Amino acid sequence: MTRTQVQILERIIAAIPIMLGVVICAFLFMRMIPGDPVDIMMGEAGGVTLEEIESLRAEFDLDKPIHVQLTRYLGRLVRGDMGYSIQRSRPVREIIFEAIPATIELAMFALLFALVVGIPLGIASARHQNSVIDRVGMTASFLGISMPAFWLGIIGIIVFSLRLGWFPTSGRITYGMEPAAVTGLLTLDALIAGDIQALKDALRHLALPTITLGAGVAAIVARVTRSSMLEALKTDYVLFAKAKGVPEFVIVVKHALRNALIPTVTVVGLQVGTLLGGNMIVETIFGWPGLGRVVVDAIFARDYPVVQAAVMIYAMTFVLMNLTTDIIYTYLNPKLTL
Amino acid sequence: MGSRRGYAVLRRFAALAVVCVFLVSAGVAIDHSVQAAGKTLSLIIDAQADRADEAEIIAAYLREIGVEAEVRIWEWSALRERALEGERQIWLSDWGSAYFDPFDLVIPKLATADRGNYSGYSNPELDELLTLVQMTADQEQRKEAYFNAQRIIYDDAPWIFGYMLKETEAARVEITDWQPSMDSRINLHDVGITRGDTIVVGMRADKILTLDPGAYRDRDTETVIRNIFDGLVTRTWDGEVVPEIAESWTVPSGDVYIFKIREGVKFHNGEPLDADDVVFTFRRILEDGAIAGQSSPRKGLLGPLEKVEKVDQYTVKFTLANPFPIFPQALVHFQIVPKDYIEEVGDLEFAAKPVGAGPFKFKEGRLDDQIVLERFDEYYGGSPEIPPVGAAPARQVIFRMMPEPTVRVAALKAGEVHIIQQVPPDLASALAADRNIQVKNVDGTRVYIVEMNCRKPPFDDVRVRRALNYAVDWDAILTSIYGGNGIRLASAFLPSGFGFDPSLEPYPYDPEQAKALLREAGYSVR
Numbered sequence: 001m002t003r004t005q006v007q008i009l010e011r012i013i014a015a016i017p018i019m020l021g022v023v024i025c026a027f028l029f030m031r032m033i034p035g036d037p038v039d040i041m042m043g044e045a046g047g048v049t050l051e052e053i054e055s056l057r058a059e060f061d062l063d064k065p066i067h068v069q070l071t072r073y074l075g076r077l078v079r080g081d082m083g084y085s086i087q088r089s090r091p092v093r094e095i096i097f098e099a100i101p102a103t104i105e106l107a108m109f110a111l112l113f114a115l116v117v118g119i120p121l122g123i124a125s126a127r128h129q130n131s132v133i134d135r136v137g138m139t140a141s142f143l144g145i146s147m148p149a150f151w152l153g154i155i156g157i158i159v160f161s162l163r164l165g166w167f168p169t170s171g172r173i174t175y176g177m178e179p180a181a182v183t184g185l186l187t188l189d190a191l192i193a194g195d196i197q198a199l200k201d202a203l204r205h206l207a208l209p210t211i212t213l214g215a216g217v218a219a220i221v222a223r224v225t226r227s228s229m230l231e232a233l234k235t236d237y238v239l240f241a242k243a244k245g246v247p248e249f250v251i252v253v254k255h256a257l258r259n260a261l262i263p264t265v266t267v268v269g270l271q272v273g274t275l276l277g278g279n280m281i282v283e284t285i286f287g288w289p290g291l292g293r294v295v296v297d298a299i300f301a302r303d304y305p306v307v308q309a310a311v312m313i314y315a316m317t318f319v320l321m322n323l324t325t326d327i328i329y330t331y332l333n334p335k336l337t338l
Numbered sequence: 339m340g341s342r343r344g345y346a347v348l349r350r351f352a353a354l355a356v357v358c359v360f361l362v363s364a365g366v367a368i369d370h371s372v373q374a375a376g377k378t379l380s381l382i383i384d385a386q387a388d389r390a391d392e393a394e395i396i397a398a399y400l401r402e403i404g405v406e407a408e409v410r411i412w413e414w415s416a417l418r419e420r421a422l423e424g425e426r427q428i429w430l431s432d433w434g435s436a437y438f439d440p441f442d443l444v445i446p447k448l449a450t451a452d453r454g455n456y457s458g459y460s461n462p463e464l465d466e467l468l469t470l471v472q473m474t475a476d477q478e479q480r481k482e483a484y485f486n487a488q489r490i491i492y493d494d495a496p497w498i499f500g501y502m503l504k505e506t507e508a509a510r511v512e513i514t515d516w517q518p519s520m521d522s523r524i525n526l527h528d529v530g531i532t533r534g535d536t537i538v539v540g541m542r543a544d545k546i547l548t549l550d551p552g553a554y555r556d557r558d559t560e561t562v563i564r565n566i567f568d569g570l571v572t573r574t575w576d577g578e579v580v581p582e583i584a585e586s587w588t589v590p591s592g593d594v595y596i597f598k599i600r601e602g603v604k605f606h607n608g609e610p611l612d613a614d615d616v617v618f619t620f621r622r623i624l625e626d627g628a629i630a631g632q633s634s635p636r637k638g639l640l641g642p643l644e645k646v647e648k649v650d651q652y653t654v655k656f657t658l659a660n661p662f663p664i665f666p667q668a669l670v671h672f673q674i675v676p677k678d679y680i681e682e683v684g685d686l687e688f689a690a691k692p693v694g695a696g697p698f699k700f701k702e703g704r705l706d707d708q709i710v711l712e713r714f715d716e717y718y719g720g721s722p723e724i725p726p727v728g729a730a731p732a733r734q735v736i737f738r739m740m741p742e743p744t745v746r747v748a749a750l751k752a753g754e755v756h757i758i759q760q761v762p763p764d765l766a767s768a769l770a771a772d773r774n775i776q777v778k779n780v781d782g783t784r785v786y787i788v789e790m791n792c793r794k795p796p797f798d799d800v801r802v803r804r805a806l807n808y809a810v811d812w813d814a815i816l817t818s819i820y821g822g823n824g825i826r827l828a829s830a831f832l833p834s835g836f837g838f839d840p841s842l843e844p845y846p847y848d849p850e851q852a853k854a855l856l857r858e859a860g861y862s863v864r
Contacts, residue, residue, distance in 0.1 A: 035415025041635055043555050044414075045434030045784070046442040048453050048638035059632055088705070089553040089632060089689070098704065154744050162748045169749040175710060175736055284544065285742045289707035297544055302415060 122225025484837025592661025
């Protein structure tokens with residue numbers, strides 16, 4: 001094992017107590033919020049006897065003291081059992097893992113969109129500071145940050161789905177076109193199956209949610225890239241390269257950009273967490289069957305086991321994203337170590 | 339709580355307008371007011387975000403008569419718990435009824451210490467009447483008891499009585515024989531399509547909970563389940579109970595029901611349906627821990643049902659602890675499941691690959707995405723009382739979860755879906771103007787009210803509760819916020835339910851009367 005590999009392993013092991021702490025916090029906080037899962041499940045309708053509610057509460061251990069509930073939960077968790085959803089009468093593991101691929105696919109495309117749009121825009125704005133390109137670019141990024149997803153998404157649907165008919169209003173793929181499930185990411189599965197029609201259809205469904213979710217991140221990426229690029233373009237090594245007669249393109253991409261990207265990587269690393277965890281609004285608008293919707297719904301329903309499992313997954317994502325960001329730093333700037 | 343985000347924009351404007359009018363008129367009113375002796379009544383009105391504007395308008399009406407009123411926004415479950423503990427003063431809430439009888443509305447909400455009685459209201463005279471209606475099978479006697487109960491509730495005014503809303507649904511013109519039903523069921527067995535053979539429904543729900551008819555409590559789940567499964571009985575769109583899998587039933591005494599099951603009914607796996615399946619279905623709900631180790635949350639919906647027995651292959655006897663005349667209404671909500679199949683594959687597998695005896699069989703799907711069903715060609719035909727009888731006209735139906743109302747409307751216009759639930763009132767008229775769309779309304783079965791904490795001052799004084807009923811102009815609220823789609827209620831009873839007294843008029847908007855009552859109760863008024 002190389003030194004880096006050992007360090008990565010250490011970081012992953014160090015993440016275990018973090019996740020445990022997060023799970024315990026989630027467990028305690030959820031129980032501190034007023035509201036009872038069984039009562040909520042019974043809804044504001046119809047007749048129920050109080051005995052019935054008590055017996056259901058007992059089945060989910062809700063009548064036990066909180067430390068007993070916690071020990072039982074942790075005991076099951078270390079055996080890999082995430083428990084049973086109170087509201088949905090299904091194992092939590094099934095619910096979570098069913099929802100994750102949709103969320104990952106959307107987050108990946110939104111990230112790709114943000115990078116493909118944001119970085120070139122940032123470079124162009126910095127390269128032509130105070131020009132028309134810069135002003136248009138920065139105005140666009142200002143709009144990108146300011147427009148809330150629920151507004152942008154609905155306007156997108158009205159214009160591109162309803163008026164122009166380019167994209168479907170919602171869903172992940174047209175029924176009947178699903179490729180054989182391998183990864184759960186429909187675009188990837190379509191590629192594996194070599195099904196171009198399915199790929200096209202999945203991409204058409206992805207277009208509006210991707211832009212809606214990615215617009216804000218693209219705007220942030222553009223702004224951060226622009227400012228760090230401006231700084232990099234003023235450094236001595238860029239001046240020296242210019243004096244040497246190195247072509248402009250090479251200076252920008254090879255000398256300036258590589259250094260300017262470090263702040264961008266930091267920001268993107270943080271944004272990936274947001275993309276994975278904070279896309280409940282976009283998922284709701286586009287009927288996208290992802291984890292965000294599951295979690296928010298579970299919070300309102302006080303479906304404790306689902307919330308706890310999801311929070312654990314989010315914590316893991318953040319830990320992994322931080323690690324990835326640090327690894328990319330060392331590549332961009334070999335002087336840094338993990 | 340129904341998702342009513344669609345009303346938001348309309349409501350916000352309406353609220354602003356009404357509040358502005360009040361600010362102006364209040365300014366005028368101060369000049370002429372005489373400050374009476376007594377303390378000022380000071381209230382915090384609690385509401386959920388989706389009724390925030392309505393709460394603001396109510397607060398404005400109360401300020402108009404000299405009450406200090408402010409609105410506080412809550413998440414429902416948190417508010418409910420505090421209200422139940424008697425810690426809150428006055429709050430907006432709602433309650434749904436499914437039985438076309440006040441049984442599942444008035445009893446849980448107003449019987450002493452019952453589950454939904456958050457206001458802490460208690461009146462022994464009313465309790466007696468509400469016990470009577472549960473114990474007797476004599477419909478005349480029940481009706482009289484309900485009439486008396488309405489008078490008592492009206493006089494005691496434990497709530498500011500509110501309204502019910504009409505549900506608006508829409509479909510494309512290529513959809514035929516479609517009728518929204520009062521119990522929000524979308525029965526696709528009778529619905530045809532003139533273009534193509536697949537009907538897509540845009541559901542208001544974010545998800546449905548399960549495909550196991552024994553393991554849910556919400557209506558959206560039921561909508562899908564009742565297209566896969568049939569019950570002993572069903573309901574016409576306007577609430578009449580008619581036979582479905584049962585051929586007929588008799589009630590030899592008030593507490594015994596004997597159902598004769600239709601012969602030749604098959605489950606989707608080809609197995610015949612008989613008395614064993616019916617008995618199994620109900621025992622699964624009555625017995626604790628009978629569904630994959632968990633108890634069914636539906637037990638309470640069966641009222642006093644105690645025992646279900648097979649008499650012969652096609653006859654089942656239900657024994658109740660006491661007469662329960664709305665038992666057939668309750669049975670509408672219980673769908674028959676296949677005993678042999680469930681015993682063979684287990685409860686979890688059954689929920690993943692459900693097999694029923696309904697008009698459509700499960701093909702594939704995910705609960706929070708879409709559920710795809712295809713026609714069951716060997717279907718026995720459904721209730722003979724709800725023609726057409728036979729296999730469904732549509733070859734395939736898809737229920738898509740589309741929680742965002744604007745998107746449902748857009749998808750309907752774009753032709754991606756054919757039927758949508760819950761059209762927001764502000765979009766209904768624009769949709770109706772579209773030549774490709776048909777829009778229909780149906781009365782809802784949910785009451786929207788303002789509950790008062792009757793355990794503590796000021797609302798332990800009936801004069802104050804009545805005063806507040808006189809102080810709010812509901813007609814203005816319903817017009818401005820809900821596009822005239824609401825119907826005022828005089829008490830806790832729905833017009834569609836059994837025993838509704840149409841002669842009882844809602845409290846009129848009478849601020850002078852409200853002030854007089856408050857003054858009498860010792861509060862200063864404006």
